[in-house]
Amino acid sequence: MDRETRTFAEMHFRNLGGRVYGAGGPAPSRVAFIQAPETFSYADFVKGFLLPNLPCVFSSAFTESWGSRRRWVTPAGRPDFEYLLRQYGDVVVPVANCGVREYNSNPKEHMPFRDYISYWKEYIRDGYSSPRGCLYLKDWHLCRSPFHADIFRSFSWSVNICGRKKWLFFPPGQEEALQDCHGNLPYDVTSLELQDTRLYPRLKDSSPPLEVVQEAGEMVFVPSGWHHQVYNLDDTISINHNWVNGCNLANMWHFLQQELRAVQQEVSEWKDSMPDWDHHCQVIMKSCSGINFEEFYHFLKVIAEKRLLVLKQGTDMLPGDSTGLKLGLQQAAFDVGRLADVLASVAAHPDFQRVNTSSFSPQPKELLRQLEDAVATAEAL
Ligand SMILES: O=C(O)CCC(=O)C(=O)O
Numbered sequence: 001m002d003r004e005t006r007t008f009a010e011m012h013f014r015n016l017g018g019r020v021y022g023a024g025g026p027a028p029s030r031v032a033f034i035q036a037p038e039t040f041s042y043a044d045f046v047k048g049f050l051l052p053n054l055p056c057v058f059s060s061a062f063t064e065s066w067g068s069r070r071r072w073v074t075p076a077g078r079p080d081f082e083y084l085l086r087q088y089g090d091v092v093v094p095v096a097n098c099g100v101r102e103y104n105s106n107p108k109e110h111m112p113f114r115d116y117i118s119y120w121k122e123y124i125r126d127g128y129s130s131p132r133g134c135l136y137l138k139d140w141h142l143c144r145s146p147f148h149a150d151i152f153r154s155f156s157w158s159v160n161i162c163g164r165k166k167w168l169f170f171p172p173g174q175e176e177a178l179q180d181c182h183g184n185l186p187y188d189v190t191s192l193e194l195q196d197t198r199l200y201p202r203l204k205d206s207s208p209p210l211e212v213v214q215e216a217g218e219m220v221f222v223p224s225g226w227h228h229q230v231y232n233l234d235d236t237i238s239i240n241h242n243w244v245n246g247c248n249l250a251n252m253w254h255f256l257q258q259e260l261r262a263v264q265q266e267v268s269e270w271k272d273s274m275p276d277w278d279h280h281c282q283v284i285m286k287s288c289s290g291i292n293f294e295e296f297y298h299f300l301k302v303i304a305e306k307r308l309l310v311l312k313q314g315t316d317m318l319p320g321d322s323t324g325l326k327l328g329l330q331q332a333a334f335d336v337g338r339l340a341d342v343l344a345s346v347a348a349h350p351d352f353q354r355v356n357t358s359s360f361s362p363q364p365k366e367l368l369r370q371l372e373d374a375v376a377t378a379e380a381l
């Protein structure tokens with residue numbers, strides 16, 4: 001991130017004045033396609049997509065040099081099963097059964113990757129069917145994924161190493177019209193069940209999804225809180241990555257507050273008779289959402305301390321960082337500003353104030369003070 005982009009991003013959040021953005025305006029009529037890496041910078045990505053929270057597709061030129069695109073794929077563009085077997089045969093992998101629905105997901109089992117490859121080869125040989133159903137290797141997806149928004153309202157990218165996928169996208173908020181009469185989202189947005197107006201009374205208010213066909217080598221950017229459903233159109237291997245940064249941190253916090261509220265509503269009848277009801281709500285939240293307010297504080301602390309260190313050292317590179325990744329000075333300065341805003345909101349939240357923070361180090365107020373000091377100093381950078 002350069003200085004000018006940081007100023008732009010800071011202005012963006014100042015103009016939002018604490019509101020959490022969704023799609024940042026009317027839904028686009030199509031998903032942008034980015035052709036040439038030479039003419040597209042990170043600043044373009046921040047301004048055009050991360051801040052306005054809009055999806056896009058990067059052409060296969062962006063992933064041309066990826067080793068996996070050469071090594072995992074045959075010259076004909078199919079998965080190279082023999083290579084994958086030699087490299088990863090012994091690895092135990094999680095596999096979902098797409099034919100079986102468990103709430104809004106699929107049940108998973110674990111198996112050695114070689115067994116999964118045997119299954120996959122058989123599945124292809126038998127005309128894309130198997131008495132074992134359609135098995136889905138998590139992270140190396142094989143078939144369609146139920147309707148969802150990504151974990152904790154993170155951003156994600158997804159690259160097809162080989163094969164093609166169809167994506168259906170709904171801008172944040174539009175999924176509300178897809179809720180059934182009990183408030184649940186559909187498992188499959190293309191199901192005929194959705195035409196039942198008693199079951200889906202608000203469907204008439206929904207807009208059709210944005211549709212994208214992702215070719216081999218292309219990368220799809222999934223913005224924060226955009227619900228989506230994905231189909232594999234071929235035998236497909238893809239690599240996905242989820243991330244949170246200063247641009248969507250407030251979305252994550254907003255989402256966690258909604259999750260806690262949902263738990264509180266669900267167990268509200270015991271509020272008055274249970275002395276540690278608030279603590280139990282946090283325990284339930286942790287088991288349903290994977291994180292609670294205490295862990296969110298820890299998450300903020302870890303990312304804050306890394307950025308405070310970068311700013312203190314005043315150089316782009318964090319020496320000794322085992323990831324080898326570079327956290328730029330301007331990005332650190334921007335993130336610290338966003339962290340300060342979000343932590344101030346966390347610290348003021350009545351439910352966070354009910355969490356026992358006595359063992360937290362540093363104390364939330366102290367971390368907030370450090371962040372605010374860093375924000376003041378970083379203005380001059
Ligand atoms: O590619 C897929 O099947 C689903 C990818 C996705 O949306 C996810 O992993 O969150």
Ligand SMILES: [Fe+2]
Binds near residue numbers: 148149150156222228
């Ligand atoms: Fe997803």
